[in-house]
Amino acid sequence: MxxxxxxxxxxxxxxxxxxxxxxxxxxxxxxxxxxxxxxxxxxxxxxxxxxxxxxxxxxxxxxxxxxxxxxxxxxxxxxxxxxxxxxxxxxxxxxxxxxxxxxxxxxxxxxxxxxxxxxxxxxxLSVFVLHPSVQAKSVAELMGLARAKPGSLNFGSVGDGTPPHLIIEWIKKNQKLDMVHVPYKGAAPMVQSLIAGEIQFGYISAGTVIGPIRAGRLKAIAVSGEKRSPVFPGLPTLSETAGLAGVDDxxxxxxxxxxxxxxxxxxxxxxxxxxxxxxxxxxxxxxxxxxxxxxxxxxxxxxxxxxxxxxxxxxxxxxxxxxxx
CATH class of the missing domain: 3.40.190.150 (Bordetella uptake gene, domain 1)
Known part of the structure; x- marks a missing residue:
């Protein structure tokens, strides 16, 4: 180093x-x-x-x-x-x-x-975060919920066509999932909606949600990158999920x-x-x-x-x- x-x-x-x-x-x-x-x-x-x-x-x-x-x-x-x-x-x-x-x-x-x-x-470093009410402890379980109830899960992004939005769209296409995209004008309003339960999950910068995650207001299930992060050492990378090894995050x-x-x-x-x-x-x-x-x-x-x-x-x-x- x-x-x-x-x-x-x-x-x-x-x-x-x-x-x-x-x-x-x-x-x-x-x-x-x-x-x-x-x-x-x-x-x-x-x-x-x-x-x-x-x-x-x-x-x-x-x-x-x-x-x-x-x-x-x-x-x-x-x-x-x-x-x-x-x-x-x-x-x-x-x-x-x-x-x-x-x-x-x-x-x-x-x-x-x-x-x-x-x-x-x-x-x-991006984090896959859920509202605590969502009954999933991993990306695989979240995808299972989406398959069981097509169209029932809403996810937020910081804007149409932004990299976090496209990463979830890639997952949708790769896994043939039906999930509804809700774009926001930036990270702050998206996080507010996620904490309020207006959307079920999102993929967002770690720095924006470290506080809510540690306070238990949001639930983190995966991070971006080729290897696990020291910020969330217990979380797997998105690419560790079965079927998502080729994701460009x-x-x-x-x-x-x-x-x-x-x-x-x-x-x-x-x-x-x-x-x-x-x-x-x-x-x-x-x-x-x-x-x-x-x-x-x-x-x-x-x-x-x-x-x-x-x-x-x-x-x-x-x-x-x-x-x-």
Missing amino acids: KGKWMNAVCVMIALTAIGPAAAQVFPSKPLRLIIPHPPGSGLDAATRALAQEMTKDWGQPVVVENRPGASGIIGVEACAKAPADGHVFCVVDRGQMSFVPNFYKKIPFDPAKDFEPIGNMFNL RIWFGLLAPAGTPRPAVAAIYGELVRIVSNDAFREQRLVSQGWQPALMPPAEFGRFLSADREVAGEIVKALGIKLE
């Missing part, structure tokens, strides 16, 4: 060495960090924690700007059309950059041309800047990201304990990854046959 983070620090040093003159003047004014999600989510908390650290280091405020709506399109468009001076950047995820371009024939930004990749930040989050943003600014932002995430206390207390799995990826590599993942997402969308207007 130490070797991994030492390598990341070396990358940071190499990147920030680009253009020392530019480094002396960046940032020269307050920065905007756009997040295409509403306040109150686990992502919002993690982003604000990063922004606070950046503000301390740079001596310039990094203002988090929530721009939710339209499956994240509104916020990502705002980022694409912002001044490319290095002082505006945005958080994006697999939904906006991989799935949205495959769902909609026309969107107000070009994911391949309108952005400068800064880097991947972390992957999301990756949900990544990264940083982009408007196309044309100076490379020294991109390097400085990525370098700062590496420095913050490489801090043991920050990483464990603000990320890992809340279900965020650090997965740093530098600008060029992240750019290649974005292109490849759009193709993967296209195949998933085609296989599911879901259409969004």
Whole structure:
């Protein structure tokens, strides 16, 4: 583990060495960090924690700007059309950059041309959660309930076409289940409905539901990822369920800047990201304990990854046959 983070620090040093003159003047004014999600989510908390650290280091405020709506399109468009001076950047995820371009024939930004990749930040630990009244202790038992009473189970998501929504749609198709989707505008209203029993289950970021799970207001039955999580060590992964071994439940989050943003600014932002995430206390207390799995990826590599993942997402969308207007 130490070797991994030492390598990341070396990358940071190499990147920030680009253009020392530019480094002396960046940032020269307050920065905007756009997040295409509403306040109150686990992502919002993690982003604000990063922004606070950046503000301390740079001596310039990094203002988090929530721009939710339209499956994240509104916020990502705002980022694409912002001044490319290095002082505006945005958080994006697999939904906006991989799935949205495959769902909609026309969107107000070009994911391949309108952005400068800064880097991947972390992957999301998601949790399969149920209302306590649901008589299931595993995903297999939940699927059994769905088979016994087709159409009787309602599940929530943080929005149409978002990765958590598509993961459950994949399960529905793979297992030939009839379950009703209820989309919400963000994590907070979905969790409120789930706790109230208005929906029976959902698949959502761990950081959003750790409190309700520990308080017994929600019941967790599985987590995402290739291996079990230290956050919920007793829970199996979704892929451990019989018949679900091929589920693609990756949900990544990264940083982009408007196309044309100076490379020294991109390097400085990525370098700062590496420095913050490489801090043991920050990483464990603000990320890992809340279900965020650090997965740093530098600008060029992240750019290649974005292109490849759009193709993967296209195949998933085609296989599911879901259409969004």
